[in-house]
Amino acid sequence: MAGTDRFSFEKLFAKNAPVGAKTSFRRPKYDFAVAYPDPDTLPLEGLANAMRTALERDGKELSYYPDYVGLLSLRELIADKLVRDRNMKITAEDVVITSGSGEAISMIIQSLTDPGDVVITEEFLYLGTLRQMRRYSADVVGVKCDDDGMIPEELEATLNRLKGEGKRVKYLYTIPTFQNPLGWTMTLKRRKSMLEIAGSHGIPIFEDDCYVDLRFGGEDVTSIHSLDDSGQVIYVGSFSKIIAPGARMGYMVAPEELTLRAMSFKGGGGTNQLAAMAIEEYLKHEMYQHIDEQNRSLIVKRDAMLASLGENFGDTAKWAIPQGGLCVWLEFPEGTDLAAVQEQSFAEGVGYYNGTQFSPEGRGANFARLCYGHPSPEMVYEGVSELARVLERHGVIKP
Template sequence: MSEFNYQGLFAERAPITTRGANRHAKYDFAVAYPDPDTLPLTGLVEALSTALEREGRDLAYYPVSAGYPPLRELVADKLRRDRQMDVTADDIILTSGSGEAINMLIQAMTDPGDVLLTEEYVYLGTMRQMRLWGANVVGVKCDDDGIIPEALDETIRAQEAAGRRVKFLYTIPTFQNPLGWTATLERRQRMLEVCQSHGVPILEDDCYVDLRFEGEDVTSISSMDDSGQVLYTGSMSKIIAPGVRMGYLVAPEMVRERALSFKSGGVNQFAALAIEEYLRNHMYDHIDEENQALRAKRDAMLAALGEHFGNRATWSKPEGGLYLWLTMPEGTDLAGFQDQSFSEGVGYYSGSMFSPEGNGRHMARLCFGHPTAQTVSDGIAELAAIFERNGIFQGK
């Protein structure tokens, strides 16, 4: 028989996506992977063994759609303690990473042509999902303190004047991806006030908040809101490992009921058992260990940039997270040079990949989480050498 032809049967929004093996340059600063040496492998195995002995027979049942109740209770306890949020386990849905939570909300709240606001540079995975479901993604001007409130107000007014519906503002206020800054308390308050005045919900993505190794925590936007206008998502991928695929959504009941319509079922109960048992006993000790390692790598990248880039570029100095933001002089085409740099041994993502408008070709995100501190230093030296021999420093 000839091969069946599916042409003409695919949904209009179904893009062609190839799933080959992830490529890595010799020095990989492109993807925000965590430190593999701090993965709590032994602790997770021991935690899983304990949890399975206690309630492993319950794996015979399908998990509840909102996810393993004890883990939701642990998340609620953590949010009350660390983010000053008045939540219970019933307010929380466990998801396959924070990405699933975001995608559920995009699908539940977005019709084709609706406007979704983001920072002027935004995590590319979220931007892709927004566009997949037909959203018009609009960036809002930022500075080192976060989204500029006046720019947010002007952007919303402009969209309303054009007859376009703004469904929500998506923001990463702590260690923003890719810019690296943390929004100040004043900016968070003003952002909320602007959105309240226009009736625009906020989706606060706090997935990096635990990765602070310098400075003082800033309370969540959600803690300032008592009306349910702020939706919240977080992740355990950053404090344990991306491979565990565990995140969570905090939202009012009306939103949770709609969002669950776009979830196929409960999260992996096997993983949830191990995560809950491990974090219940070791969470803050593990976070401290991880952050000590990340600080050393951040410092290695800052020192190497100072030595090898000098006054030929500027860069952010994040107080946490997994990356910093490199800015070359206007006219430098880091976007066009990205593949060449990868082929010569150093991977990065250009700024234009994070911009809804395609800006930032002279900018790049550099991730320091996965390599060793020495590898970070060597890789930045190699990136400078690549730029030198290809004329990038001269803007050619």
């Protein structure tokens, strides 16, 4: 302000205080970049009713500071769900509610990572997790995958190589179900061998199962957590996909010794109890019915994307048909550069993320992830065609 010197904080910052994210980007007309769920099947009426019921019954509990581990009734609901759907042998005592699975992932990464520690991941992985791993200076090493999941021989070879180099591997992070961005679901056989290999190297498995409810084809495969009796598996899940990302509700299940450390990285006290009450009351009555409805809507969008991909990219790209989840992983010929034109494509109305953003080594400019959850089937269909036009215009693919 006029006549006064501005105060400067520059010399006061902590040494380990990086500059964080403040603003979000503008959304393009056809937004295939972010894995948002379907806005038309959000349970808005159900949540409003549930909020009223829960407030009438338990509202006065809000006058207390929430339990750090989260609302007990929601922890019970989550434990029941994981026992039923994922064959896990747990109780509510094992569950901590977090602000989306993103908070759980961050808490676990902070608990286990000193700068330079190696973590193992699939060769491409959810960029939010990759960003958190880098934030805490992990050395992220990707392992090659095929359509069944991470390749055991590649994992074993990577671990042996790292051992030979004297490097300290802290954990193996995997998204075994509808892997993001790759789309496959790891087979039972691969899950068992991953557990065995990691176990023999004394490395815990960090299982991120946040897409598991969005299955509209194929068969469920049991959780890695359910295959382990030793306490070697950390499990995180989320309601972002079946309630809404804005509801910020996720959870973690981990051995108590780890949970106790992770809790020291939980910000802002217990997870929002107002939201937790509404979500618990809603899910208690309508969870599976809602999931069915949502998946019926998603499959139509997936099909719209597959149809338009066939028409527009049949000669230029390859993809697998996803049996669930929110995205298709496109592979263009080696040498295609989808990274260079990505920003321009956003500006011209079509958003996508290219492979380099999901790769620990920054590889994969010839891959793109297209998410179909949010736009209407018509917009999905149109948008994929529009993407082809954008890529042609910029000479990335031939018309």
